[in-house]
Amino acid sequence: MDMPKNHFKRRLLAGETQIGLWNSLASAYSTEICAGAGFDWMLLDTEHAPSDVPLVLTQLQAAAPYPTPCVVRPAWNDKVLIKRFLDIGAQSLLIPFVQNADDARAAVDACRYPPHGSRGVSVTARHNRFGRVATYFQEVHNELCILVQAETMEAVSNLDAILAVDGVDGVFIGPADLAADMGHVGKTNVPEVRAETEKALRKIRASGKAAGFLWGNADECQHWIDVGANFIAVGSDLGLLARGAENLCKKFKA
Numbered sequence: 001m002d003m004p005k006n007h008f009k010r011r012l013l014a015g016e017t018q019i020g021l022w023n024s025l026a027s028a029y030s031t032e033i034c035a036g037a038g039f040d041w042m043l044l045d046t047e048h049a050p051s052d053v054p055l056v057l058t059q060l061q062a063a064a065p066y067p068t069p070c071v072v073r074p075a076w077n078d079k080v081l082i083k084r085f086l087d088i089g090a091q092s093l094l095i096p097f098v099q100n101a102d103d104a105r106a107a108v109d110a111c112r113y114p115p116h117g118s119r120g121v122s123v124t125a126r127h128n129r130f131g132r133v134a135t136y137f138q139e140v141h142n143e144l145c146i147l148v149q150a151e152t153m154e155a156v157s158n159l160d161a162i163l164a165v166d167g168v169d170g171v172f173i174g175p176a177d178l179a180a181d182m183g184h185v186g187k188t189n190v191p192e193v194r195a196e197t198e199k200a201l202r203k204i205r206a207s208g209k210a211a212g213f214l215w216g217n218a219d220e221c222q223h224w225i226d227v228g229a230n231f232i233a234v235g236s237d238l239g240l241l242a243r244g245a246e247n248l249c250k251k252f253k254a
Contacts, residue, residue, distance in 0.1 A: 001132040006091045008041050008069035009145035012170060012210040017225055020071075022214060022236035026051035028058035030237050035066035042068055043214075043233055047075045047096050057088045057126070071147070077103055079110035083119055086111065089126040092145035094172055094212070099154050101161035108167035111144050113137065145169050147212060147231075151177035156200050163207040170210025170231065173200050201228040 011018055018040035023031055026049050034042060044059050046052060051059075056072055063070050072090040074081040077098060085093060095107040109117040121137075128136035146167055150156055151174035162171060175188040175197055184190045188197075197213075204211035205228035213229035215221050221234045 001129050003133050003135055003139040003143060004089075004091065004129075006069070006143040006145055008071065008092050009143065009169060011040070012145065012231060015230065017229075018231045020231060020233040022233045022238075023059070024049040024236055024238040025241070026055050026059075028055075028062040030241075031059040031070075032062035032066075034237055035063040035068045035070075037068075039068050041092075041231060042070050043094065044070050044072045047073050053081075053084045053088060056085065056090070060089055071145075077107050077110075079106070079118065082107070082110040086119065086144070087122050087125045087127050091143055092147065094147045094149060096149045096174075097151055097155075097177075098148035098162060099152065100158045101165055104148050104162045104165040104168050107148055108146055108165060111146055112141055112167065116141065147172055147210070149174050150200065152181040153178070153196070154181075156196060159200060159203055160207075163204065163209055168209065170212055171200075171204045172212030172214075172231075173197055173204075173229075175214065198227045204228065205230065 020041040020043060021034055021039045022043045022045065023034060024045050044056050046056060060070055069092065071092040071094050072085050073094040073096060074085055077095045082093060098104050098107060111117060111119060113119050113121060124131035147170045148162065148168055149172045150159060150162065162168065178197065179185060179188045179190065179193045182193055184193055201211045201213065210231055211228045212231045213224050214233040215224055216239060218234050221232060224232055
């Protein structure tokens, strides 16, 4: 069998803007529903969602028949978690809370096999279609997309060094944590938070790497695309369900 191609990474490298959806419901059923909606990518969350490796496996399987690629977010920049997600077939990872170049290098190291990294070797697993991709170990590094999150002022101040790390394909700005670190927890729209976010997104794109973002207000997402975000989540499955249920109820219960 041929090596599975990472079309999400190819589009990022080409500078294309990709519109995504955040998935926090930790359900293969909801993942399959969203996978057929037409988004360019979906995020499968395990940091702020009640999910783990076995659940993500079922989500990857549910999304597999559809053309929407999945990005997996581990709960932490942990080489054991990263290894397990890669072994079940994740090709794109979003690594949280990367504060500096050393953290970014650790994330890349966890994704690469020796001598380029320290990823443990499983000869037969879902990642190589159970041993059926003969060229997997020769091609895998080209097909992995490693994205890291800058979520604090420390991380933003270290952006240049993080962006310079070989193997980092893009940086995602986490607006909620950045706002909290700036003393405005829950207030991502504060002018100084928006200013730092815009500055960071522009710097990422100027470096030639991909800039990621999540924004809950779909009406404002075009602004962030214009600023530089080229893989942007414009909503979440959880938000669609919660707000949709509320709006439907309001129609009948004034």
